[in-house]
Amino acid sequence: MKRFNDKAVIITGADSDIGRTTAIRLAREGANCVLVGINHDILEYIYEDLPQDTTWINTGNHLTVTSDVNEPVQIAGLIKHVLDKYERIDVMVNIDTEVGIHQSVIPELIKTKGNIVNVSTLTDMPNDWSIEAYNAEQDSLTGITKALALENAPKGVRINAVVAGLVTTDNSHNPFVTHCPLGKTATPANVTDAVLFLASDDAAMITGISLPVDGGVSALRS
Template sequence: MKRFKEKTVIVTGAGSGMGRATAIRFADEGANVVLVGRTAETLEETAGEFPQDKTWIHSDNYMVVVCDISDQGQVQEMIKRVIDKFEHLDIVVNNAGKGMQGKIIDLSAEDWQSAMDVNLNGTFYVCQAALPHLIKTKGNIVNVSSLSGIGGDWNMAAYNAAKAGVTNLTRTLALDHGADGVRVNAVNPTATKTSMTKDMREDQEKVD
């Protein structure tokens, strides 16, 4: 039984890592999956790993949307395209993120703003644009935050601050929209073996 059959799911950062794995699992469960990211080629690679069950997989069951979530206008257009195609939205997984290493004295204003734009502002833009549609379907938001946003981490001032914002934004959304029937949760993984943590892992190996 496909648990998410006829549900429409947006996964941001779906071109690699946790986003790719999440999108594939939703596809396995029968959802209409919207793959969102900045690079069409990697999103198509994700789609290429979807189940080849001919009773499910065809062009009407997924779409690829190239979108920079740090750009509010692009996010609004992405949501419009999703509704135009599938007519409803049930689940949003805000997975897109950007690592940023550096102590605060070493970060430029541009570094700080970049971490906020992708990790926090992007999550805000997607949630804001999606919520009217999720209220209609009594849907769900899952924000991918980080353990670093709860307890902090060395040498990651901007990333820690941005992810702390995501965690508390999630709590606020749950309080504000639980009465609308929208469930909002965050997952807070620790360091995960993905392309985003490649440099961090290499640094750790040098220390070891």
Template sequence: MTRFDNKVVIVTGSGSGIGAATARRFAKEGARIVLNGRTQSKLDRVAADLDPERTLVHAGDVSDQTSAEALIAAAVDRFGRLEVLVNNAGVVPTGPFLEASVEDWRKVMAIDVDGVFFCTRAALPHLLETKGSIVNVSSVSGLGGDWNMSFYNAAKGAVTNLTRSLALELGGKGVRVNAVNPGLTFTDLTEDMKGDEELMRKFADRIPLGRAAEPEEVADVIAFLASHDARYVTGVNLPVDGGLMASNGQPKQA
């Protein structure tokens, strides 16, 4: 498939995990890719697998307004336009509410929420011209609560509802706004969880498909939402969770 021939796609947080898989998926379908993240070496490793003539590496911190605006400007300067923005950059702080630090609160809100806000504001004039698409990477943690993840729940809840609100506001102007809400996905952020057999058993017991997701499985859904195939889909927060959110929370029974 080449659903994105010559379309320009920005993926934030694309140095690893879901972001890297998403960049590769769009590139495979013919897109011109703009890689963004805070670590140059990680971006360079992803870019090494892509066509250099169709790839721009732009390191920067999207939680900083100037940096986010520079990212959008660099993409348009290099490729002349913008069709898709994937707001993927994020961090996952954990810990009891009274023990987690104010610095952790500021960090998750800055990256997970401000980053989406700054990039979207800067990108919208260009997306309005191309009738483009925004896909935000929220989480199942933005659809319900978790134990000891209140900061992350608050941040992803903001992304979830911002997605809905922007879809209402921008639909009549030709810009679609959707989000994916992944469940447990094996990335750098969850690497330490893999070796915890008891924890993995608990997740497998709650997830109908019986396992965590691979980054590529989330990337496939992101590409769908950004594509012409989803041209009548906007305002959706789509769980990519192996069926986790299908449960009402009651325990499994024999």
């Protein structure tokens, strides 16, 4: 059984390694994916990798939208574009982007009893990086997610987060690993596994949580 069969799923930050991995997995599980990002060429490249259902009545199951989700006018255009094609929004996966888009999408999610998964990742190591700054950033996302979840739970909308540590495609030594009990970094696929769980009906009774995908770093906190 495909967990996202015919569901319309918006993926912001889709022009990233995690965005690509998430979109492919969602599409394989039956979702109609809306790829949102600022790099048109990368979005089109990812689109070409997504499986299509040839019984779909429109041209292609999926959609790419080059948009800055920090701009209210562009957000409004994005939502109209999605509704024109699918007439519904079931899930939003919000990858490393501002959460201002939530208030525009939630009214549509109320109609479908849908959900949001916020994803925060550390994809590089700036010179001023520290575990304290990392923890503070994750705490901020956790607080925002919990507040939105409690506000919208009575309306049937679930909101959760995936709090990922450093996400790479290799396990070369880096400062993050020195804090990691498992001694390695997460891959995009590791993050996608958590996202799909929280976005699916498997997590129907879960809202307001931040699921760490950081190799145990969060477990060391007092």
